[in-house]
Amino acid sequence: MRTLLFAFLTILSFHASVGQGLTDDMKATEDQLRASTKQINQFFRRFNGEEDENGKRYYPTDKRYREASLRKKFVPVLFDTQTSPIDQSVAKAFIKTITDKKSPKFLDFHKDDWFVEVRASFKYKSKSITGTLYMQLQPQGQGYEWVIQDVAFSQFSKYFDKASGEEKQFLHPMSHELDFMTLRKALDKQKHAEQYTLDSYEPDYLSIFLYELNQGNLTFVSAKNSAFHFFAIDGYYFSITNFNRPGYNSGWLISSLVPLENEDQKQQMKDYIYHKD
Template sequence: MRTLLFALLTILSFHVSVGQGLTDDMKDTEDQLRASTKQINQFFRRFNGEEDETGKRYYPTDKRYRDASLRRKYVPVLFDTQTSQIDGTSAKEFVKIITDKKSPAFLDFHTDDWFAEVSATFKYKGRSITGTLYMKLQPQGQGYEWIIQDVAFSQFNKWFDKVSGSDKQFLHPMSHELDFMTLRKALDKQKHAEQYTPDAYTPDYLSIFLYELNQGNLTFVSAKNTAFHFFAIDGYYFSITNFNRPGYNSGWLISSLVPLANEDQKQQMKDYIYRKD
């Protein structure tokens, strides 16, 4: 009898222990899910101080709406602290600037200078290629819509490898006296006719993309990765990336932060992102 009673108590104790462990694990998982910034809209709210640590929304009528102390506590949590190389001093200065009580800085989903970079897979004439679509919001009727602002394809780059130096061909400056008959030789079987264009010429890849898509040569397969680039905070550029991993530091987080001293540096950064450099 004593042996049976001991066994029953042991089994009961085991189940209580396991049950308590599961409860703790579930609570920890729930806390992680609440801490994770799962949506872009949520990132905006947390950056602006329109949501607390538990996910509770704040509205303009709430006392803590866009509260500076809340933002100073919350914005640092929006940085990727596991893989990014963001300088800690720069991050602290950034948080200090955007939470300044006299002139705080916020993000506006509809009007700010920000855009998406979408890496995608396509089929081009039967074979798989990758490309990048740059997406931006624009007003549409009573609301907004995402539009394709630009594209980048290595496949397109190969078509426009502009020749320079001694290998560059040219049309003789007296070609006009021959009614430009020299064009026949210049353009016959030419793979790089762009060498006859102005030095400042740059191909319009978006138009090429749309043409190939409309002709059925290019078909969309799937989107692979997305990043968002922000130039909305004066003097800074930052990007956010989705980190799908366990723990509290997950979801949409600031993955890079770069101080910008002037408009030239801002344009240089945009050219780099759009692969225009």
């Protein structure tokens, strides 16, 4: 009898401990899911202080809507603290700037200077290639739509190799006296006719992309990953990336933060992102 009673109590104890363990694990998982910034819209709301720590929305009529203390609590959680080499002093200055009580800074989903960089796979003349689409929102009817603003394809850029110096071919400055007969020789079977263009010439890769797509030479396969770039806060550039991992520091997080001293630095950063540097 004692043996049976001991076994029964042991089983009860085992189930109680397992149940407690499951409850603890479920609570931890639930907490992690709440902490994770799962959507871009949620990133905007948390950045602006428009929801609480449980995901409850705040509206302009709510007392805590865009409250500075709420934002000071939330914004540090929006940084990737595991893998991104973000300078802590820069991050603190950034948070201080956007949560300043006299002139706070917020993100506007529809109006701000921000765009998304989408890495995608394609088939180009039966070969698998990777390209980058730069997309932004634009007004459409009563709402908005995503549009392709620019593209970057190494497959396209290698077709434009503008020679310089002694290697550069040119049209003689007196060609006009010969009714430009030299054009035949210059352009016949030419693989790099761009050397006869202005020094300032830049290929329009978006037009090439659309042409090849419309001709059926290029077909979309799938989107691989995305990064969102923000120039909405004066004096700063930052990007957000999706970190799909367990734990509280996951989801859409700030992966880079760079102070910008002037418009020249801002343009340099954009050129770098668009592969135009």
